[in-house]
Amino acid sequence: MEDCIEVILEQRSWFSRHCSHNVTLLIGSAFAGVYGLWAAFCMPGLRVPFRLKVPFLPSTKEQTANVIKLLDGRKGRLADLGSGDGRLVFAASSVGFQCTGFEINSMLLAYSRSKAWWRGNDIHFIKKDFWKTDLSKYRNVTVFLAPAVMGVLEEKLLKELPEDARVIVCRFPFPRWPHSCTAGSGLNQVWAYDVHTARESSRTSPHQRQA
DSSP: OOHHHHHHHHHHHHHHHHHHHHHHHHHHHHHHHHHHHHHHSSSSSTTSSSSGGGOOOOOOOHHHHHHHTTTTOOOOOOEETOTTTTHHHHHHHTTEEEEEOOOHHHHHHHHHHHHHHHHOOEEEEOOOGGSOOOOOOSSSEEOOOOOHHHHHHHHHHHHHSTTTOOOEEEEESSSSSOOSSSEEOOOOOEEEHHHHHHHHHHHHHHHHHOO
């Protein structure tokens, strides 16, 4: 009887070990699959330097409305840097802007392009790294990126944008540029920056003089 009990206990122990191992592998594989899908959908392309990568975070309806409010009275070409699912671009297009959305995530790009085609919108969503693109032809720029890249973006836009350009920034303001006006509050707050004001400020800024 004791021998039978030992055999049963050994079999149970073997089953527990192997079952636990298989469950662990299953959970690990599932997590890897979910993470892979999240990374593919939410993270920019692999060629962008890691420090400039920004996860996809969609604008809220209130935030989008605040962006349009700060674009009031303006017209012409508009670039949305990291356009994601295109909601800021569609909103700007609906009030008359000639819009281009820059997005290098293939899944987000396919979604926004198909939505534009379905609606019959004349909007350009392009798979292009805006960090490596000359933005000098745009008088209006919308941005919803992460705090870590805003200082670098300031420098790029200051060099490239025309004097009468306006930049609308969502949620995370520029660290050094003085804003011209703002709308909303909390997570839905947006800021408007006029390039000629930013250039004037940079000429007198101690940070710029030391650079």
